[in-house]
Amino acid sequence: MIEFRNVTKRYGAVTVLDDVSFTIPSGQFAVVIGPSGCGKTTTLRTINRLIEPQPGTVFIDGEDVMDQDPVQLRRRIGYVIQQIGLFPNMTVEENISVVPKLLKYPKDACATITHELLTLVDMPYEAYAHKYPSELSGGQQQRIGVLRALAASPPIVLMDEPFGALDPVTRESLQEEIKRIQRKLKKTIVFVTHDMDEALRLADVIIFMDGGKILQMATPEEMLHKPQAPIIKSFLGRHIEESGAKEGMKAQEFMKRRVHTVLESAKTLESIERMRKREVNSLVVVDDDDHYLGTVSIETIKAKGKAGRAIGEYIDTTTLTVNRHDDAKEALDKLLASTQNYVIVLNDDRTVAGIITRTSTAKAMGQALWGEIES
Amino acid sequence: MKLITLFLTNGPAIGQSLAVHIMLVIVSVSLGTIIAVPLGIALTRTKRIALIVLATASAVQTIPGLVMLGFALVLLGIGRAPALAVLTIYSILPVLHNTYTGITEVLPAYTDAATGIGMTAMQTLFKVELPLALGAIISGIRVSAVYIVSWATLAGMIGAGGLGDWIWTGLATYNTDYILLGAVPAAILAFLFSAAIGALQRILTPRGLRRRA
Numbered sequence: 001m002i003e004f005r006n007v008t009k010r011y012g013a014v015t016v017l018d019d020v021s022f023t024i025p026s027g028q029f030a031v032v033i034g035p036s037g038c039g040k041t042t043t044l045r046t047i048n049r050l051i052e053p054q055p056g057t058v059f060i061d062g063e064d065v066m067d068q069d070p071v072q073l074r075r076r077i078g079y080v081i082q083q084i085g086l087f088p089n090m091t092v093e094e095n096i097s098v099v100p101k102l103l104k105y106p107k108d109a110c111a112t113i114t115h116e117l118l119t120l121v122d123m124p125y126e127a128y129a130h131k132y133p134s135e136l137s138g139g140q141q142q143r144i145g146v147l148r149a150l151a152a153s154p155p156i157v158l159m160d161e162p163f164g165a166l167d168p169v170t171r172e173s174l175q176e177e178i179k180r181i182q183r184k185l186k187k188t189i190v191f192v193t194h195d196m197d198e199a200l201r202l203a204d205v206i207i208f209m210d211g212g213k214i215l216q217m218a219t220p221e222e223m224l225h226k227p228q229a230p231i232i233k234s235f236l237g238r239h240i241e242e243s244g245a246k247e248g249m250k251a252q253e254f255m256k257r258r259v260h261t262v263l264e265s266a267k268t269l270e271s272i273e274r275m276r277k278r279e280v281n282s283l284v285v286v287d288d289d290d291h292y293l294g295t296v297s298i299e300t301i302k303a304k305g306k307a308g309r310a311i312g313e314y315i316d317t318t319t320l321t322v323n324r325h326d327d328a329k330e331a332l333d334k335l336l337a338s339t340q341n342y343v344i345v346l347n348d349d350r351t352v353a354g355i356i357t358r359t360s361t362a363k364a365m366g367q368a369l370w371g372e373i374e375s
Numbered sequence: 376m377k378l379i380t381l382f383l384t385n386g387p388a389i390g391q392s393l394a395v396h397i398m399l400v401i402v403s404v405s406l407g408t409i410i411a412v413p414l415g416i417a418l419t420r421t422k423r424i425a426l427i428v429l430a431t432a433s434a435v436q437t438i439p440g441l442v443m444l445g446f447a448l449v450l451l452g453i454g455r456a457p458a459l460a461v462l463t464i465y466s467i468l469p470v471l472h473n474t475y476t477g478i479t480e481v482l483p484a485y486t487d488a489a490t491g492i493g494m495t496a497m498q499t500l501f502k503v504e505l506p507l508a509l510g511a512i513i514s515g516i517r518v519s520a521v522y523i524v525s526w527a528t529l530a531g532m533i534g535a536g537g538l539g540d541w542i543w544t545g546l547a548t549y550n551t552d553y554i555l556l557g558a559v560p561a562a563i564l565a566f567l568f569s570a571a572i573g574a575l576q577r578i579l580t581p582r583g584l585r586r587r588a
Binding site: 084090098 | 487488489492493494502503506507582583
């Protein structure tokens with residue numbers, strides 16, 4: 001368990017950590033996220049005393065880190081950095097067994113550890129143990145970086161943007177691996193990133209920081225559901241929109257705005273002419289104040305209409321309507337249940353807001369799923 | 376032809392001078408390295424003092440060798456000891472400079488990783504910083520050795536012996552052949568020292584640090 005109690009860190013006039021308090025229970029995968037300079041790396045480095053709090057206290061399993069020898073403390077905490085930091089003068093095996101050697105493990109124990117760990121990431125001992133870091137790809141190097149951190153079986157592993165410099169494909173596979181390893185070995189991991197995708201994918205709990213303070217500490221689910229600051233919302237970005245699509249989408253989001261209207265006082269032939277020009281077979285009829293009255297279709301006019309009469313006489317008032325703020329699902333249910341091809345969307349004052357057709361629905365769905373699409 | 380004959384007749388004497396010369400170079404460069412490497416390491420821990428010391432050392436380096444030998448003659452008298460003292464001083468700077476830059480140029484990622492995983496300052500120095508700076512340090516020693524081969528010819532002037540004796544004799548008697556008897560072996564010696572240390576450098580560089588072809 002890692003506990004920060006009122007931890008503050010200042011460099012001159014700059015406050016990097018401002019009265020930070022939180023607790024990470026053992027076995028949790030905690031991701032610290034926030035914009036550059038928010039204090040996330042400082043938080044991480046305070047845990048293994050690379051930075052010392054003043055004032056404030058950091059406890060690991062109830063013990064104040066300041067009461068412990070920093071070197072011994074660090075050997076019991078795994079540490080992975082973005083620049084990887086594998087020692088280029090040492091082989092893969094030497095790099096992995098650095099900490100066990102510092103802890104004076106016997107030689108054969110070091111060899112066993114290297115074997116086991118390399119197996120864990122599918123890099124056979126025979127093929128990789130004696131290579132130098134410069135002979136590996138970036139992704140392989142960082143795998144070894146992670147293994148080096150795990151070698152002495154530390155209960156806690158600190159990771160500072162470990163996958164930040166890797167290409168997206170490699171990053172994703174390493175994310176999966178670290179999550180798997182964390183579950184399997186039950187480590188407490190504190191992971192710093194500025195990538196919300198990564199945070200949502202990995203975290204049991206996300207700590208969002210800005211300006212040296214914690215803005216929100218929550219599970220990914222809770223953060224998506226109730227982001228507590230605008231900056232968190234902007235970090236969540238498309239994730240919020242995605243989850244918003246499942247609930248709370250309104251009828252207005254499915255409608256198209258261009259509606260062909262006609263005044264009730266308009267004459268039959270004029271209306272037919274208008275439909276022909278617009279290539280539609282119905283028009284929305286409104287009164288002089290733009291209030292919705294109903295629709296009129298070309299079939300009705302052709303069947304019953306007489307030249308020179310106002311179309312107000314031929315209005316069909318059974319057309320489906322919904323309020324623009326109604327739930328979109330309701331509107332779609334209505335549309336699908338009826339034989340009509342459209343639902344008219346009305347404003348609160350019963351003026352026409354738009355129309356939901358099968359085409360506009362498909363387009364809105366596409367946008368919700370894949371973002372802006374060209375029409 | 377005359378030169379070769381002269382060379383052959385003076386063979387044993389030249390050989391002896393050469394041995395003395397090699398001794399002068401090895402002793403002074405070794406002493407210089409023993410002083411320069413720890414000093415260079417110490418300087419990396421106190422950057423402000425480092426700038427002053429490195430500037431001073433560079434300034435000393437610009438004092439002409441003859442002037443330094445003059446001082447040494449006055450202060451320490453004639454013979455091998457004052458010559459070795461001066462040569463040692465001259466051999467310090469390249470090694471000092473390269474040790475300092477070699478260690479300062481070790482990427483912070485390596486030292487940060489070393490500290491972060493629980494190495495003490497000493498372990499970081501011996502397991503990470505020095506191995507990574509080794510190439511630069513050996514380059515410094517190589518430069519020193521080549522320098523000192525030529526500086527050591529001057530040392531003949533204050534009675535240190537070595538190949539310089541032949542050159543000084545030649546200069547004093549206007550005999551260019553004698554000058555060459557000292558100068559040619561000295562030039563070859565400089566080349567051989569450089570090649571030998573270069574080979575040593577390649578052997579000592581771990582495979583992971585060698586430039587890939």
